[in-house]
Amino acid sequence: MTAEMxxxxxxxxxxxxxxxxxxxxxxxxxxxxxxxxxRAEILPQYVEGLKDLDGFSHLLLLYHFHRAGESLLTVVxxxxxQPRGLFSTRSPRRPNPIGLSLVRLxxxxxxxxxxxxxxxxxxxxxxxxxxYIPRFERVDDATAGWTATVDEETARQRGRRGYGE
Amino acid sequence: MTAEMxxxxxxxxxxxxxxxxxxxxxxxxxxxxxxxxxRAEILPQYVEGLKDLDGFSHLLLLYHFHRAGESLLTVVxxxxxQPRGLFSTRSPRRPNPIGLSLVRLxxxxxxxxxxxxxxxxxxxxxxxxxxYIPRFERVDDATAGWTATVDEETARQRGRRGYGE
Numbered sequence: 001m002t003a004e005m006x007x008x009x010x011x012x013x014x015x016x017x018x019x020x021x022x023x024x025x026x027x028x029x030x031x032x033x034x035x036x037x038x039r040a041e042i043l044p045q046y047v048e049g050l051k052d053l054d055g056f057s058h059l060l061l062l063y064h065f066h067r068a069g070e071s072l073l074t075v076v077x078x079x080x081x082q083p084r085g086l087f088s089t090r091s092p093r094r095p096n097p098i099g100l101s102l103v104r105l106x107x108x109x110x111x112x113x114x115x116x117x118x119x120x121x122x123x124x125x126x127x128x129x130x131x132y133i134p135r136f137e138r139v140d141d142a143t144a145g146w147t148a149t150v151d152e153e154t155a156r157q158r159g160r161r162g163y164g165e
Numbered sequence: 166m167t168a169e170m171x172x173x174x175x176x177x178x179x180x181x182x183x184x185x186x187x188x189x190x191x192x193x194x195x196x197x198x199x200x201x202x203x204r205a206e207i208l209p210q211y212v213e214g215l216k217d218l219d220g221f222s223h224l225l226l227l228y229h230f231h232r233a234g235e236s237l238l239t240v241v242x243x244x245x246x247q248p249r250g251l252f253s254t255r256s257p258r259r260p261n262p263i264g265l266s267l268v269r270l271x272x273x274x275x276x277x278x279x280x281x282x283x284x285x286x287x288x289x290x291x292x293x294x295x296x297y298i299p300r301f302e303r304v305d306d307a308t309a310g311w312t313a314t315v316d317e318e319t320a321r322q323r324g325r326r327g328y329g330e
């Protein structure tokens with residue numbers, strides 16, 4: 001095994017608090033979790049690093065899917081009926097179950113980030129916070145692979161998992 | 166320590182190969198690495214998971230900043246002159262040094278993903294591959310925090326780290 005392939009150990013920087021307690025009732029993406037509020041509670045030793053974050057309207061949260069179950073290489077996505085290669089989906093059942101959510105930052109109070117559009121289970125360990133920087137993140141000409149075969153209304157109905165209905 | 170705060174162990178799913186060998190000469194973001202080609206070489210046991218990925222033009226790569234150095238809570242960003250809270254930046258010197266790059270997928274050959282816009286050091290351990298799904302990722306009304314105080318030409322000159330000049 002080369003050094004590049006050695007295991008990597010991370011420690012959570014905080015925890016996500018949300019209204020979602022059951023995986024099967026949790027919206028699958030922030031776009032299907034409009035109005036779902038939540039919080040990121042950061043450990044005291046990292047609060048200094050939150051400075052200047054309040055100018056951003058949106059954040060990218062990286063977190064550990066702590067209730068993902070065993071990983072699979074082929075999955076049926078939440079919004080589709082067809083089996084798909086795992087890496088072409090956002091399924092939590094990944095070899096390294098790291099979640100990525102683009103949430104809205106409402107305000108920061110001390111060690112607490114108040115968030116909206118939260119599609120993350122309550123109690124999820126938080127690994128990193130990155131600002132959503134429009135000039136870095138936005139692509140206008142991206143093609144959508146198999147997701148283009150699922151119409152937006154179907155994706156939305158399946159993606160919300162009953163939230164808001 | 167609660168279960169939520171327990172250490173998390175990941176194992177790389179592959180490695181990034183690129184033309185970048187020195188951190189201080191590596192473009193800081195894919196938007197400043199146009200034309201920089203590279204590859205993601207995936208371990209054989211995960212190749213099944215690449216199915217259906219070839220329909221996407223852009224991927225989100227999550228990787229371990231293996232040469233980031235010790236973490237800091239206040240940094241001077243590459244594109245700015247002012248010290249900023251770490252989590253308001255994309256600096257690699259994070260408590261959990263996880264990198265996120267939005268790269269262009271050119272083609273897939275077996276276990277190799279051929280990529281463009283690669284701002285990642287050669288030899289970087291790859292943790293995850295996610296498809297860039299326009300309906301999930303794109304925000305049209307995001308505010309840019311302190312990065313809005315750096316004009317695009319300055320950001321571009323500093324962000325390219327001399328690449329292409």
